[in-house]
Each structure stands twice: as structure tokens, then as C-alpha cells.
Amino acid sequence: MNRNLPLTELPSQGDDLDRLLSRFYQSEMPGPWPPAPHPDAAARPMPASRLSGYERPRQLVTGPRAALAASVALLLGSCWFLSNQTGDVPAPPHSGVTATDGKATKKFPHEIGKAPKDGESRRAIP
Amino acid sequence: MNPDPPAVDSRRGDFEALYERHSREVWALAYARWMDADLALDIAQEAFLRLWRQWEAGDDIQNPRAWLLRVARNLAEDYAKSAFRRNGTHPPQLMNGVKSREPVPLEGLEREETFAQLRAMLEQMPPSDRDILTLRYALDYDVTRIADLLGINATAVHMRLSRARARLAERLNAQGVKTPP
Numbered sequence: 001m002n003r004n005l006p007l008t009e010l011p012s013q014g015d016d017l018d019r020l021l022s023r024f025y026q027s028e029m030p031g032p033w034p035p036a037p038h039p040d041a042a043a044r045p046m047p048a049s050r051l052s053g054y055e056r057p058r059q060l061v062t063g064p065r066a067a068l069a070a071s072v073a074l075l076l077g078s079c080w081f082l083s084n085q086t087g088d089v090p091a092p093p094h095s096g097v098t099a100t101d102g103k104a105t106k107k108f109p110h111e112i113g114k115a116p117k118d119g120e121s122r123r124a125i126p
Numbered sequence: 127m128n129p130d131p132p133a134v135d136s137r138r139g140d141f142e143a144l145y146e147r148h149s150r151e152v153w154a155l156a157y158a159r160w161m162d163a164d165l166a167l168d169i170a171q172e173a174f175l176r177l178w179r180q181w182e183a184g185d186d187i188q189n190p191r192a193w194l195l196r197v198a199r200n201l202a203e204d205y206a207k208s209a210f211r212r213n214g215t216h217p218p219q220l221m222n223g224v225k226s227r228e229p230v231p232l233e234g235l236e237r238e239e240t241f242a243q244l245r246a247m248l249e250q251m252p253p254s255d256r257d258i259l260t261l262r263y264a265l266d267y268d269v270t271r272i273a274d275l276l277g278i279n280a281t282a283v284h285m286r287l288s289r290a291r292a293r294l295a296e297r298l299n300a301q302g303v304k305t306p307p
Contacts, residue, residue: 018291020240020244021259022263024245025260025264026263026264029150033149036174039138039175
């Protein structure tokens, strides 16, 4: 086992791999290295970056929830208001029905059992 | 809490010195988590800005390096849960397909292809192994320094590094990947 073996003494067949890994990682390093972020930026909201998600989850969660709660409240309020309104609404004119007793008071000529008036013909039922 | 925080100028100097000393380490650990250089840079910068905010709030951070590394790790983990990652625009491999109008030399193409294969293999490795590989090859750290940074003993670092290298070499050979010139 290569316990405590310095990295420089790793088996030689790894030299190519070492070179490949060094080149790969060096190519990934930002260059030139960016300067330190200005602390004033700490007081400002973060720029639109992929990290913005860290600051926003609470907003993203509470915004839609508040809108949903307001919508449901509005819907329930509307239902309650309309249901109260319908009890006081008088029946439409000439309907023959009053809102108080629900009984028809007006009779119509085409009611069953009533003979047709003059000039009206009744079709014979085969 | 620090009742008498240093003056702003002095603090700014300390901040820049800390950044110069540790920002690459912070970047390396964030990079090892996601294999995304730009995201790692965002995380490193955000970690330093949070450090500054802590200072401004009067908090006395005894070990800024450990604090920064912990915050960077947390940010990297939070990113996994963020909406952007779940509903992001394009995965990095798609963005790699964006090419310049200029003709690319054959050598560069071979290198890009090799790197893409290597990246895919690294992405399949455990993040703890990637931590060590990144510190070793991106920052050129030796075993002792890696062990110190990760808080593990040097033997463990050496073993994990050897194992990771052996695994990579095996996979690269199996795929016939040649080391680019």
C-alpha cells in the first residue's frame, strides 16, 4: 500500500492521467481570477444570477399563497352575498308566481284539461 | 458578538486579504459539488458577501476560513433544492454545444472531446472524491494541505486520491480516451 507516499511518487502510469487532470481542472478555473466582491453589493439585492433562487424561495412561496387565499375569500364572500340577495328579490312580473308562497296564481290557456278557445284547433292524436 | 468592530477601511483590507487567500478554495469545493465553474464562482462570491454582512452585523467569526467553506457548502446544497435547478433553462452540456463562428483547430476539438468524456466520468464519482481531485489538480494542493482543508487525515486523502485516479484511469482506458497533446 502506498500509505504516506508523497503525491510525486505515485505510480508512473498515472503521469498521463495527472497531466490530463491538471489540464482539465486548470481549464475550468476562472482566469483571470475575479477581484473580491465589493461589500456595497452586500447591501443591494443580489443580481439576477443562478444563485438568486436562494433569496427568493420565501417570496415565491408566500406570493401565490396570498393570492390564492384572497381569491378564495373573494369567492366565498361573493357566494354569501348572492345567497342573501336571492331571498329578497321579488319574482319577475307576469310570472304568476310569488316569492312568498311559491304558488302559481295565473292560469294559462294551454293548461291541461282546458278547452281551446275559438279559432284554435287541436291536433288529433292518432 | 464583537462590541468594537474594526474600522471599515481596516475591515475592507481584511476582507480582501481573506478573499485572496481563500476564495480559490471556496470555489474549488463549490465546483467539486456541481462541476460548474460559473456557478462555483457565484457561490464563492456570495459566501464572501455573507461574511461581510456578518462582520457588519458585529459578529465575531473566529475562523473565517471554516465559516466560508461551510457557507459555500450550504449554498451549493441549497442550489440542489432551488427552483432554478429543477426548472433551469439548459443543462450545462447543452450550453457546451454553443460554438464560435471561427473554425476550431482539430487539436482543440480533440481536447474538448476528451474533457467532455472526463467531465462525464468525474460527475459519476462521489462528491467527496471530487473534492480531493479538485483541490489536487485545480489548486495543486498536496496531501497535507488537502487533509487540513477537509478535516480528514492525510492517509485517507492519499487512499481516496489513489482510488479515484485508478478508477478514472480504468474508465479512460476502457473508452480509449487518449491524453490530448
